[in-house]
Amino acid sequence: MSEHKNDKEAYKNEPYRNQEFVVNFKDPFNAEPTPTRLIQSYITPTEHFYVRNHAPVPDIKESAYFLRIEGLIGKPMVLTMDDIKSKFEKVTIAATLQCAGNRRTMMSEYKKVKGVGWGIASLSNGTWSGCRLRDVLEYCKAFSKDSGAFHACFWGLDFGCPEEPDGKPYGSSITMEKAMDPEGDVLLAYEMNGETLTRDHGYPLRVVAPGIIGARSVKWLGRIIISPYESESFFQRRDYKIFHSGIDWNNITDKVWDSTPSLQELSIQSAICSPAPNSTVYLPFTIMGYATGGGGRKIERVDISLDGGESWDYAEIMTEEKGPVNRYWSWVFFRYTITHLNQLDHQKQVPLKLMCRAWDNASNTQPRDVKDIWNLRGVMNNCYHIVDIVVENKKSNL
Template identity: 45%
Template sequence: APAPPSSRYPRYTREEVGRHRSPQDRVWVTHGTDVFDVTDFVELHPGGAEKLLLAAGGALEPFWALYAVHNQPHVLELLREFKVGELSPDEAPPDPSAAQDPFAGDPPRHPGLRISSRKPFNAETPAELLTERFLTPNELFFTRNHLPVPAVDPGSYRLRVEGPEGRVLSLSLSELRSRFPKHEVTATLQCAGNRRSEMSRVRPVKGLAWDIGAIGTARWGGARLRDVLLHAGFGEERDGEWHVCFEGLDADPGGAPYGASIPYGRAVSAGADVLLAYEMNGEELPRDHGFPVRVVVPGVVGARSVKWLGRVAVSAAESPSHWQQNDYKGFSPCVDWDSVDYSSAPAIQELPVQSAITHPRPGAAVPPGELTVKGYAWSGGGRDVVRVDVSLDGGRTWSVASLAGERAAPGRAWAWRLWELRAPVPAGAQLEIVCKAVDRSYNVQPDTVGPIWNLRGVLSNAWHRVPVTVTR
């Protein structure tokens, strides 16, 4: 909790604090009864300067209720460095309703999910269950939320599609279902930060500490984005560089929605299978996964598959959203938070080749005899996985795993391949099981994490390593 009032600090009214709302006039905020000048921290804020400026001149509590990751001792310690005063004793405390829990309306979740954060809710599929089925059950599919889950009334829902020359197409859920042919595609979605925890063991990174379970595969059903765009009046090609921007119905306290974009050519490609999905594994979308409509962009980082879709627009520029411009980008290992320039790197679209071991688990003790090793492999851009190599001795010798899963048309391998290797292991052996996948373009995973480390911990796809002891 903030330190108790002390006479060594000047006293301010909320009106005086409210005059400091921009870097030109200083940026002040309050937390409890303390006043802080955070002007020098604005550009260093990990969530982006624009997010911090939403609280400028006012209380932090309503925003920290939304981004509960701030409620940690080290954040409060950092904040105290910027203390400049205290509120006058006669000032009323912040309105309790302003800090009501914005996550109170979130849906119930399966207790088996491994939770990375509760507010907003983020959780991954347990590795032990991840490859038990080719399709990930809806209730165990990893959840990546940036904001509270919106409560959307399907009866009043409208999707706004902004057509050329100012025309607007407004579609209800029933119209989206009835006007456009239903298309189904089996596709894997993977968070850019999957396996981030391995990068954090090299050097600290900022982001959720995902293990190997921020990935899943489902059978998605809905209208092709291509069909909707053509119906709205757009052509199959546009001169120059264009983008299709998506906005969700989830929004921060300032009203800014989650947003992302993909290149126009992918959006209208008949072979890219981009969906405005309203079904997941034969059922209506669960609330955590975008009910009533979400974008599904096969072969592309999950951050572009915007949930709770409210608006689609074609633009000459990428989405202006924070998550398109100032997040989900990769950098050199030499770049740190003092030198990062998000404008210098392209937004992640297609992901690199990936694989991981789901069985046995790290540190497991297994009996001697025949050992079964299982895992998943996937590559972005529709490039199918042609081989998975597995080593039991840290990479000195290798065997080729058998692959299972759906075979896809060239360039449209949107779903992962599950793999398995059976090998004899002697009693008392210390094993370091390693896997690496190779895709159709002969891209292969790097052997170590160090050379691909980056400050946000994204694109983590080094060889997956699992130490195992064989019992005597």
């Protein structure tokens, strides 16, 4: 896999970014909010929404923009932004986007992986407005899968990806089953949080494919190809795949890459955002965090342990979008308040190993140990999240 290269000239026209971001890679820009900032708002303000770029951010004028649609359709189409806004119904959904590399840094702490390091905050929740991808493909008379139309392939306008030696832009694809599902809610979005998309988030048009990894929600969308095959992009064929722990960079082969499915649906996930790791807190204190379910599955509960998983209790789910079954595209927040610890009756300080795990409406939960899901790309790390803290008794004379 190619490493990112620094080309200062290519990145001289980047947009302004919030200075509060935790920057994991500068060029191309990859950054996440702090965990405490992340859970301050159910809908993440645009200026705090995580940013995952693979190339310099294009500077596109809407008046000069057009979208090409081709492949297994009745007739190749070219749509302007005026066409997209006037010909198709505008709809709005709330959806969390999450990078498949979320929590990669923690996986790398167990055993080194390759990829941009991410903490627990490479996800955010927003409202997205635009037209349904399904409506656009029906307008273009896209062929059915009986005719071999199995994949909707998206190409961006962000040229200069270091991983693409021939200069191709970022690309990815989803199944036509997802693209055409009336309950799949895949959008071609031109608004975010009630405002026009910003450059970092795909202006003037992007894909929002809820419930699956953020890599499939291609920004700066330039072309859609309906195809029998998934995208030929590096990021579909040689990235965002998960292998067993015996596969590493010394023994992986083209056959392994080609025979391993590309990631689509997200796995169930949760993380503790407060208190911070290795912090000292005083009673009472509250554990707060987020949980997400892949594929639109509803988060039914979040469990909290104070003793490294020996015993568990239920957290309170604070935010829950009411929706149809398996269309829960947004995260939930959880909290758990501790008012008393018996150990503090006899000690001045008590170390606690906090853990969380989520369950969805299909009874999926998270694996306990990172070693069981380690993979060379460091993707889909959803093991129990662990935070070590110390609780101090301010009133104790011990």
